[in-house]
Amino acid sequence: MVEDEQEIRELMALHLLRQGYKVTECPSAEEAINELNRDSGYQVFVLDWMLPGMSGVDIIGKIKAKNPESSVLMVTAKTEPQDVVEGLEKGADDYIAKPFHPSVFIARVKSLLRRAQHKNSKAPDESEYSMGGLRMNFKTYEISFKNEPLHLTPSEFKLLGSLVQNEGCVLTREQLIENIQGEGINVVGRTIDTHVFGLRKKLGEWGDRIETIRGVGYRVKVDLA
Template identity: 75%
Template sequence: MAENSIQVMVVEDEQEIRELMALHLLRQGYRVTECASAEEALTELSSKNFNLFVLDWMLPGLHGVDILDRIKAKNQNSSVLMVTAKTEPQDIVMGLERGADDYLTKPFNPSVLIARAKALLRRANPKPEEVIKDDSEIAIHGLKMNFKTYEVTYNNEPLHLTPSEFKLLGTLVQNHGVVLTREKLIENIQGEGISVVGRTIDTHVFGLRKKLGEWGDRIETIRGVGYRVKMENS
């Protein structure tokens, strides 16, 4: 399963903590749904399936542990990471016995949160999304890039990109579905006579979108973070 097809629900009533979790998960390329209460989470459960739940225990109204059975009933192959300030051993045991797959106590380090989330998702044995590529060429939804000849075509029509545009597009498609920060993009495309600083990434993306036409709509802006290439069929 490709990162961009992984659905994650974050259930946390404290807005700053919820948004922090969502931001770090989003940077992994996951699709994140935020809920401020258990009741809101149950509503979302009826509309889509999720691969991972990041669930607070102490919530207004129903508590996180109160909906574990309903989460598991609706999403039998999903994983639940409980993130809570309840740190007593008996609380951890109760959370795990009620159906949580892992338990992380607050305050937490975001890198530990992501490591736990990835470990739970690996247990589900996700399969990578099929993209036709080899060491020198990648083809994705009509776009072909040859990294030996530096040729780019869309629906067999050649595109003329600048060196910076080629390296930027190549980085995005090789990391399809993953959100790349501007800093990461700068790091990947600098060198070989190419100098990129600051917001010039945005200028290059703007130019790419114009040259790519309808394919350019696949380059998604993630506000406050960077860019990624969407992979869903158009």
């Protein structure tokens, strides 16, 4: 946990400790890097943006390079859409604005941990995805919900594939455009929103899992079961 304001840092640490998590507190990015060099086994990094010296977003790349399996949660007062987008594009997996409710903070940390566990459980066969009755085969481009075949356009399939393969994480519209752009597929601006609208209609109740992060992009909720 990297936060220069002691009261906030200790409060977040207390809530995590009460949930049974082990927490290491760092008041600066430099101290966090030193800790990372000593122990790269951390599962989640909680970063403030505005820190003395090096900022929180400046060390995301160092964290991911040292421990690519770890997740990064930004907890910051920089809440303009462009700030959120920058944090996510630098590699943050989720973003919470200050002030925040402790229950939301804990829920986001748990979500990142579940996502990591879910990803590891699916590692043996990354060509298949299954959650909540939805099944996708990335080799055959087949998709079904509750054993009923669905008919998606190539863009819709790629868009949904990007979201489910990054389950629990916010993807910006720019990231989604980059992921689904290709030969014969030209995606610009609000086209992503149109595709998401179509996806939700075709997916029925499963479509409720696709969350809109206003001003930023979309994510698929992690299965709580």
